[in-house]
Amino acid sequence: MSVQQPPVADPAPAPLPAPVEEGTTAVAPRRTSRARLTVRRFARNRLALFGLAVLILLFLAAYAGPLLTKWDYKSHDFLNFMSGPSGEHWWGTTQGGVDLFALTMRGLQKSLVIGLLVGIISTFLSAVVGAFSAYFGGWADRVLMWLVDLLLVMPSFLIIAVMSPMFRDSSWLVFVALLGAFSWMITGRVVRSMTFTLKDREFVKAAKYMGVPAPVIIFRHILPNMASMLIIDTVIQAGAAVIGESGLSYFGFGVQAPDVSLGTVIADNTTNASTYPWLFFFPAGCLVLIGLSIAFIGDGLRDALDPNSTRAKARPARRKNRAATSKPLKEGATR
């Protein structure tokens, strides 16, 4: 069906919240106000702001840190093995005389990039599969949901670990793809059930009867209505990926040498952890900081994007009564 796309993107009636993506200029003032509102609500959450600041700092440190120190993560200082933190080596040196700061920053780069990529991949997969599954229903739905069940039954840690020789020979991007492939199923189900409720809304029906092709409807009308859920999911999945990656790498099934990630740095230095604790605490501390900052950001986003949340209200509503009851997800409500 080759039907021309009408230039006006949104045949949606007014009552729904304006989608958080590019639309027409007609709704522009409302949309910016919503984005601005979200930012304002997010900024009221001190922990979330703190998390954002820490995450930005970590990114800066990971990429600028190696420029500040004269040591390289590959070079060995044969005058210093297992030395403690000092002016010479800020975080001390490893068993092989490698500067721990340079090494950790290098690992931090890899861990952050993997988290970011997996978060995006996994959320994209869950959005596409969940929405298509519900939109088409019938056999497509059955097959896709069976696939979801199968992937949930498969022991993902085992599968990725068994396949680890494959990314020893190719690149770590294969590892990223695998992590993403095994982390979208639960969200996929959530997207699917939200799509079911959106599918029967007037604006979707209208688009359908105007002959707008299904993929366009899904990407332009259905998914934008879950934008906030998907944004939060990306953040959470990124955090989960960082932790999952470090676990696999810890056993040697993740990032392969000569690449390093925080997991491999920690694993290489665990044997000496009780006698030389800094070898463990510095890289582990970075890892915990990533996890914490992402958790705070996710929490802040959830409050900021949830219209029913009391925590992000302008007046710090510190009443002793109950939290706002969360309404069931209907009407494209954003959570």
Next chain:
Amino acid sequence: MGRYMLRRLANYLVLVIVAASLTYFLAGLTLNPRAKFEGRNPPLSETAISRTLDDYNMNPDTPVVTRFVHWAGDVVHGDLGKTIEGDSVNDDFGRRVGVSTRLLLLATLIGSALGVAVGTLGAIRQYRFFDRFTTLASFFVLAMPVFVIGVALKIGATILNDGSQTLKVLGEYDAQFAGQWNWDALVNRAQHMLLPALTLIIVQVALYSRYQRSTMLDVLGSDFLRTARAKGLRHRTALVKHGLRTAILPVVPLLVYNIVLLFTGATFTEKTFGWHGMGELLVDSITKQDVNSVATVGLFTAVLVLIAGLLSDLLYAALDPRVRVR
């Protein structure tokens, strides 16, 4: 209800068979058991290696389909094949399930109960000190991979021990107590168990309390709870009988899945503290290129997921006042 359950069971069974088969094919194709024998000293001849591998049904030269049929046929008869050392997988597996169970049973029970309790209290006293403290603490714990918690506890124990041997950080018991169950042996086991169990409890409490807190908050504002209070029930009775029972429902699947799947081994905890359970097998079987053991872990995990799914369905139906058996 019965027919619906049967249909689900059939579907689950198909899933398990497919998942286990896929795991076997993957392991059979990517692992290289030959490498395990090639580095031997004195070196083994090619034919000897091939013969041994054939005997274990792990020879990469045999088409993977043939090996799979052989393996599957044995599994149907309850024989899981041979490990790369030539022992029976069944024996090794049985031993490991025992170790994992001993480690996990207590830790899981304590962890789940504490997690639900902490989450409930946090919800009732929202934004008070207890709630803030536990929320922050659980954020902190959940941001850490388990091995970081384990190693940190180990370092802490070394400092606490201060040269003594009170807290043990390796193994399930000291060698001299093997097979004994007298008082000294039990004390020794407890010393060994404290840290790994603590690791598991900390992680579980953090996780369950988050979920329980949010479901409890949803329930606290509900009409039926107000009705229960209006009927004249005491605050506490209403909270426990009506509130907690409803709030725990969405947490049940999570609890069940976690508890059941813990039996595939708390991999990080077992590796960190040197317990030879299922979790250790998961890692070691892959590093040893032990195809049959990997396949067994895959099969076992799939079966456990199935059991967890059925269990949580049943429990949900039993607990939910809104689910009436049709």
